[in-house]
Amino acid sequence: MIEIKEIRKSFDDKEVLKGISATFMSGSCNMIIGGSGSGKTTLIKCMVGLHEVDSGEVLYDDRDFTKLNFEDRIPIRKEIGMLFQGSALFDSLTVQDNVMFALNMFTEMEHSEKLDRVNFCLNRVNLENVNKKFPAELSGGMKKRVGIARAIAMNPKYLYCDEPNSGLDPKTSIVIDNLIQEITDEFKITTIVNTHDMNSVMEIGDNVVFLHQGQKWWEGSNKDIKHTDNTELNDFVFASKHFKEMQK
Ligand SMILES: Nc1ncnc2c1ncn2[C@@H]1O[C@H](COP(=O)(O)OP(=O)(O)OP(=O)(O)O)[C@@H](O)[C@H]1O
Numbered sequence: 001m002i003e004i005k006e007i008r009k010s011f012d013d014k015e016v017l018k019g020i021s022a023t024f025m026s027g028s029c030n031m032i033i034g035g036s037g038s039g040k041t042t043l044i045k046c047m048v049g050l051h052e053v054d055s056g057e058v059l060y061d062d063r064d065f066t067k068l069n070f071e072d073r074i075p076i077r078k079e080i081g082m083l084f085q086g087s088a089l090f091d092s093l094t095v096q097d098n099v100m101f102a103l104n105m106f107t108e109m110e111h112s113e114k115l116d117r118v119n120f121c122l123n124r125v126n127l128e129n130v131n132k133k134f135p136a137e138l139s140g141g142m143k144k145r146v147g148i149a150r151a152i153a154m155n156p157k158y159l160y161c162d163e164p165n166s167g168l169d170p171k172t173s174i175v176i177d178n179l180i181q182e183i184t185d186e187f188k189i190t191t192i193v194n195t196h197d198m199n200s201v202m203e204i205g206d207n208v209v210f211l212h213q214g215q216k217w218w219e220g221s222n223k224d225i226k227h228t229d230n231t232e233l234n235d236f237v238f239a240s241k242h243f244k245e246m247q248k
Helices: 040-048 070-077 095-106 111-124 140-152 170-186 198-204 231-237 241-247
Strands: 002-011 014-024 029-034 055-060 080-083 158-162 190-194 207-212 215-220
Touching: 002 040, 014 040, 014 207, 014 215, 029 040, 029 170, 029 198, 029 231, 040 055, 040 158, 040 190, 080 140, 095 111, 095 140, 111 140, 140 158, 140 170, 158 170, 170 190, 170 198, 207 231, 215 231
Parallel strands: 029 190, 029 207, 080 158, 158 190
Antiparallel strands: 002 014, 002 055, 207 215
């Protein structure tokens, strides 16, 4: 479980996060949505320590990340998996070495053990016979799956996914969404997804947090979105009339 309490963050004199609190349960897929500039990326960067908060708490199963120094954050960092926008694979490494990267960095496992783990993760994302390929030889959807395999290699308790569907066609997006949901359920991960993709939100979000102008403006299940009378959320989600018709 991850809890954030009253997170505030300013850049110069601009307050970007204005006291955001939320609870993300283990085994749940939490979608952070909001318009461009609403503070989604800043919030996630604060949660993983890429930005320091001005005030507030980020609790990973009751451990306050914000109060820890670099060294003491390492055990928590090892429990966090990240799926980056655009997959962010290392182009000069094979798929196998990409997925093995964190295992090489952070574990004392034998090579054969690491290889077993890599093969388990690749198998879990339904990729076969790609160990020796380089990222440039893969489709966007395959790269994303390798990104997921790499993110789960260390058996994370927490998983952050930044725009997991960017650049993917609708069919491949659904495959990736389902994979994220399945992995969340199966390994009881606390998953946080930063997304603009309303199809994803409607499909896989257990919990949806809507940010507006640096505040948590609305929170609920994706089923509740269809019936919300929150004007800003309505305007954001149903910017396309066609999408609204589809949801009826
Ligand atoms: N390092 C920074 N320095 C100064 N301002 C920043 C910095 N990072 C973000 N901001 C500002 O904070 C605000 C929120 O940005 P953020 O990237 O968190 O929004 P977002 O909701 O993720 O947007 P998008 O959906 O477009 O990615 C913006 O006004 C942005 O210019």
